[in-house]
Amino acid sequence: MATIVGAITTSHVPAIGRAIDRKLQDDPYWKPFFDGFPPVRSWLAEVRPDIAVLVYNDHGLNFFLDKMPTFAVGAAPEYRNADEGWGIPTVPPFKGDPALSWHIIESLVADEFDIVTCQEMLVDHAFTIPMALLWPEQRWPVRTIPVCVNTVQAPLPSASRCYRLGEAIGRAIESWDTEERVVVIGTGGLSHQLDGTRAGFINKAFDQKFMDSLVDDPGWATQYSTLDLVELAGTQGVEVLMWLVARGALTGKVSKLHSNYHIPISNTASAVMLFGNQG
Amino acid sequence: MNAEKRRIPGTTVFDGEQARKGYALNRMCFSFNDAANRAEFLRDEDAYCGKYGLSPQQREAVRNRNVLELIEAGGNVYYLAKFAGIFGLDVQDIGAQQTGMTKDAFKARLAAAARN
Numbered sequence: 001m002a003t004i005v006g007a008i009t010t011s012h013v014p015a016i017g018r019a020i021d022r023k024l025q026d027d028p029y030w031k032p033f034f035d036g037f038p039p040v041r042s043w044l045a046e047v048r049p050d051i052a053v054l055v056y057n058d059h060g061l062n063f064f065l066d067k068m069p070t071f072a073v074g075a076a077p078e079y080r081n082a083d084e085g086w087g088i089p090t091v092p093p094f095k096g097d098p099a100l101s102w103h104i105i106e107s108l109v110a111d112e113f114d115i116v117t118c119q120e121m122l123v124d125h126a127f128t129i130p131m132a133l134l135w136p137e138q139r140w141p142v143r144t145i146p147v148c149v150n151t152v153q154a155p156l157p158s159a160s161r162c163y164r165l166g167e168a169i170g171r172a173i174e175s176w177d178t179e180e181r182v183v184v185i186g187t188g189g190l191s192h193q194l195d196g197t198r199a200g201f202i203n204k205a206f207d208q209k210f211m212d213s214l215v216d217d218p219g220w221a222t223q224y225s226t227l228d229l230v231e232l233a234g235t236q237g238v239e240v241l242m243w244l245v246a247r248g249a250l251t252g253k254v255s256k257l258h259s260n261y262h263i264p265i266s267n268t269a270s271a272v273m274l275f276g277n278q279g
Numbered sequence: 280m281n282a283e284k285r286r287i288p289g290t291t292v293f294d295g296e297q298a299r300k301g302y303a304l305n306r307m308c309f310s311f312n313d314a315a316n317r318a319e320f321l322r323d324e325d326a327y328c329g330k331y332g333l334s335p336q337q338r339e340a341v342r343n344r345n346v347l348e349l350i351e352a353g354g355n356v357y358y359l360a361k362f363a364g365i366f367g368l369d370v371q372d373i374g375a376q377q378t379g380m381t382k383d384a385f386k387a388r389l390a391a392a393a394r395n
Contacts, residue, residue: 015369059357064309065298085311085361086369152357154294195356197347198289199374200385202392231287235356263393264386267370 002100002176005047005183006257007250007275008040009214009243010133012056012126012187015266017088020132029265036260036272037133043257043274044134049183051097052142053104053169054127055245056187057151059084061124069116070157071165073108074146075101079123091128097143100176104145107172113165121146130187133272142183149245151188151238159229160222162241166248174251186246188239190261191232192268201234202269207261210240211273215256218247236268243273253278293355301353304341307331308358317365346373 016033019025025034061084063069075098081090105117123146132138147169150156157165166184173182190210193201210233213220221229221244229238247254258274284292291297298305307328310316320327328338340348344366349359363373375385 013370060309060355060361061312065302065305065355083312083314085317086364152293152355153298154292193290194360194370194374195346195350195377196290197377198287199377200389201289202389204392204395227285227287227292230290230292235290235292264389267374267389269392 002173002178002180002182003279004170004173004249004251004277005049005181006043006277007184007186007246008130008134008272009186009246010130010272011189011265011268011270012129013192013266013268013270014084014086014088014125014129016129016133017125020129020136021089032262033265033270036262039258040134040272040274044183047181047183049142050180051100051145051182052131052185053145053147053173053182053249054130054185054187055147055149055166055242056123056126056130057239057242058124058148059126060152062122063148063152065153068150068153069148070150071113072116072118072121072148073101073105074118074121075105076119076121079121079127079144079146081124081128082122084124088125091132092138092140094123094131094140094144097145101145103176104169104172107175108168111168111171113168126187130185134185147245149241151236151241154226156226156238156241158222158226159224159241159244163219163222163244163248166245167251169245170249170251173249184246184249186242186244188242189233189237190240190269190271191234191237193234194236194267196235198234200267202263203232203234203237204263204269206232207269207271211259211261211271214243214247214273214275215254218244247275250275250277291350297353297355299353301337301355303332303334304337304349304352304354305358307333308354308362311361311365320365346377
């Protein structure tokens with residue numbers, strides 16, 4: 001059976017893509033953020049996953065308000081990035097794994113998660129930036145399965161539902177009859193708000209409690225409604241839902257291998273965490 | 280009749296009501312993923328807004344380049360960011376505009392959040 005080697009959770013804001021493009025990794029503003037990643041890359045080089053299941057939220061590249069799925073799973077042989085309107089250079093295409101995609105789709109629907117399936121799917125910065133942070137040379141050594149969660153239009157799926165989606169994804173991967181190694185990646189957050197007179201809102205106390213909870217008490221955040229999470233973490237900080245999906249997928253003995261938290265990058269409290277998963 | 284909506288200070292939750300109100304505006308902003316559409320907007324803003332059927336309130340908010348007005352008119356920040364991108368404005372520019380601060384003051388306030 002396939003093995004889930006661990007999970008990585010990270011911020012994904014577009015400004016990171018701009019910083020990568022301008023080679024600002026050692027710039028004093030950016031260095032405390034980028035310094036969070038070498039330990040994660042070393043771990044990836046060691047565990048050498050074959051596949052990344054990447055949980056993210058689309059920001060209006062692939063999906064518009066005409067049809068807005070709550071949960072969508074990619075089932076394409078390849079995923080491409082495209083112009084999002086603000087001129088970050090696009091990255092090379094990502095290989096998919098349609099056989100595993102369909103296995104996950106079958107398993108999720110059997111588990112009563114009635115997801116949308118996508119045989120064509122553009123992936124936006126929330127997918128591409130984490131990939132570029134983890135594999136900066138942008139020669140992707142993994143096949144990818146995108147899992148997209150709606151955080152554009154309320155009602156959003158609850159924290160509890162997202163955590164259980166993660167558990168269902170974990171069960172799906174671990175029932176895949178191969179010897180392949182899978183890493184689960186969740187992207188977004190942490191606290192930030194782009195819109196309204198509360199723009200610039202950051203909640204360090206919430207972020208730190210949330211990060212701590214993911215180690216030993218991953219259900220902690222499921223006590224909150226999505227509107228609670230908007231109030232606590234900001235309108236975009238609600239992207240912590242992606243972290244809950246990724247963490248939910250870890251079914252074994254989970255250990256925190258690394259974490260980094262830094263305020264601010266752009267309007268955002270940024271963070272990365274790495275979890276090992278011993279079966 | 281549904282229960283009264285929850286109020287979060289300084290925040291407009293983009294829900295079904297906003298999504299209905301803002302559909303034409305957000306649809307136009309979604310079109311700005313395409314560079315040719317961004318150029319067409321810049322060539323003839325009136326014609327472009329007309330093509331998408333913006334309401335007078337939305338047209339005025341677009342004319343004013345005012346983010347709070349755009350949100351009031353049903354705009355969603357993810358699509359509005361594509362509109363702002365046409366003018367080379369990033370999320371810190373729009374944050375500064377919405378809070379009535381200079382960009383430097385807005386950035387300083389963000390940095391101060393690290394010391395809380």
